[in-house]
Amino acid sequence: MNPNLLHLVRIAQQPVRRIIGLMSGTSLDGLDVALCRCEGSGLHTRVQVEHFHTVPYPEAVKNQIRQVFARAEISFEQLCLLHPWIGHLHADMVLDCLRQWQVAPTDVDCIASHGQTVYHAPHHQHGRPDFPNATLQLGDGDHVAIRTGILTLSDFRQKHLAAGGEGAPLAVYGDYLLFSKADEDRILLNMGGIANFTYLPGSLQLAGIFSTDVGPGNTLLDAFTQHHFPPLSYDADGALAAQGQVHEALLAALLDHPFFQAEFPKTTGPELFNKEYVRQAQQRSHCPTLAPHDLLATLTQFSAEGIVRAVERCFPTPNLTVYASGGGMHNPVLMRSLRQRLPHCRFTTTNELGILPDAKEAVLFAVLANEALAGTPETFQGGQPGNPAVSMGKISFAR
Numbered sequence: 001m002n003p004n005l006l007h008l009v010r011i012a013q014q015p016v017r018r019i020i021g022l023m024s025g026t027s028l029d030g031l032d033v034a035l036c037r038c039e040g041s042g043l044h045t046r047v048q049v050e051h052f053h054t055v056p057y058p059e060a061v062k063n064q065i066r067q068v069f070a071r072a073e074i075s076f077e078q079l080c081l082l083h084p085w086i087g088h089l090h091a092d093m094v095l096d097c098l099r100q101w102q103v104a105p106t107d108v109d110c111i112a113s114h115g116q117t118v119y120h121a122p123h124h125q126h127g128r129p130d131f132p133n134a135t136l137q138l139g140d141g142d143h144v145a146i147r148t149g150i151l152t153l154s155d156f157r158q159k160h161l162a163a164g165g166e167g168a169p170l171a172v173y174g175d176y177l178l179f180s181k182a183d184e185d186r187i188l189l190n191m192g193g194i195a196n197f198t199y200l201p202g203s204l205q206l207a208g209i210f211s212t213d214v215g216p217g218n219t220l221l222d223a224f225t226q227h228h229f230p231p232l233s234y235d236a237d238g239a240l241a242a243q244g245q246v247h248e249a250l251l252a253a254l255l256d257h258p259f260f261q262a263e264f265p266k267t268t269g270p271e272l273f274n275k276e277y278v279r280q281a282q283q284r285s286h287c288p289t290l291a292p293h294d295l296l297a298t299l300t301q302f303s304a305e306g307i308v309r310a311v312e313r314c315f316p317t318p319n320l321t322v323y324a325s326g327g328g329m330h331n332p333v334l335m336r337s338l339r340q341r342l343p344h345c346r347f348t349t350t351n352e353l354g355i356l357p358d359a360k361e362a363v364l365f366a367v368l369a370n371e372a373l374a375g376t377p378e379t380f381q382g383g384q385p386g387n388p389a390v391s392m393g394k395i396s397f398a399r
């Protein structure tokens, strides 16, 4: 038998696995690296984050990715070169983290690598009848495995697509395994580039659980901060938005898109919510030249409103605990708006659940890899609409 298979079986049979979860989201701010101690599997999974770091992307890296990111037309050569290049980059970032943490690569069982999403095209977005839901993440797992010497699972979203999902949000799988709690209705709200949430009913009924994108999180805030206030890359602490006024007509135009009326679960990305989307809404609401601070105030309210409307639509009298995570939870203007508009909800962060909010998505991929190695798709029974019962991740041996 190929010794790689024996190695794989040995890791799968261990009571505890050390797995590095990697996530690079739509904000292009950097690579989240979480070294996790994963014990057990399925509903018995226990995760302890041993180390976490976001390795920031240098501007030159962001510019390479931006050449293809969320663009319908690109250089094929650039796309082809980026796939191994991002694999190398992420592998080197992992090795740097391990050096800093004084952990030997041989003491890590596996890397769970999400890669970099460069294009997300669910059917409702591309609208082409002959084509399925599609999504593309770069940073090939073989390159990560060979360069780090660590077994790597990658490309988690394709199996989800193949089994009938939109390739996202995958958060529901990890949230269900780690955070379900009897007698507490929970929302796990992640505000990254795009905002999404998972609903975990206190009844623990699998049928009630779902996860959905709800609209933009920080993606538009980042885009317009970079446009109007270089060299700033994001509106730190909402300081710019706090100086502006919400333009109600523009807010209404921004919210006037079929995405917000579509049934849950659904997914989206900067392919839809981008500068052109805002420009068109400005035209429709007769404010083509809004002051930048007012624009940021309005866009922050737009992010909040997308979240609020989705929560209200799912739960008419929301009496829930909201566990926030992702970069948006650091924006007090956004958080204030959410608290005001959802007064029946108790707001806290995933810290209360023992997971560092900034690490949550990287931990998710460690949990998905742990399930692929040691779990069974049956944990998710028949799956939920949009969330098929499958194990995800392609296996790349390190030799």
Ligand SMILES: Nc1ncnc2c1ncn2[C@@H]1O[C@H](COP(=O)(O)OP(=O)(O)OP(=O)(O)O)[C@@H](O)[C@H]1O
Pocket: 024, 025, 026, 027, 028, 029, 190, 191, 192, 193, 194, 218, 221, 222, 234, 235, 236, 237, 238, 325, 326, 327, 328, 330, 331, 332, 361
């Ligand atoms: N102190 C802060 N004040 C305001 N915004 C912040 C702050 N810190 C981080 N952010 C926002 O959070 C973003 C990064 O969030 P995060 O890392 O969760 O996104 P991501 O993982 O790339 O996104 P996705 O969820 O789409 O995968 C930054 O680009 C910025 O907009």
Ligand SMILES: CC(=O)N[C@H]1[C@@H]2OC[C@@H](O2)[C@@H](O)[C@@H]1O[C@H](C)C(=O)O
Pocket: 025, 026, 117, 120, 135, 167, 168, 169, 170, 171, 172, 192, 193, 194, 195, 196, 213, 267, 268, 269, 361, 364
């Ligand atoms: C295609 C893609 O990369 N989607 C991301 C993105 O970032 C947030 C939101 O949009 C979410 O749907 C997803 O990531 C998280 C980790 C998820 O799948 O749950």
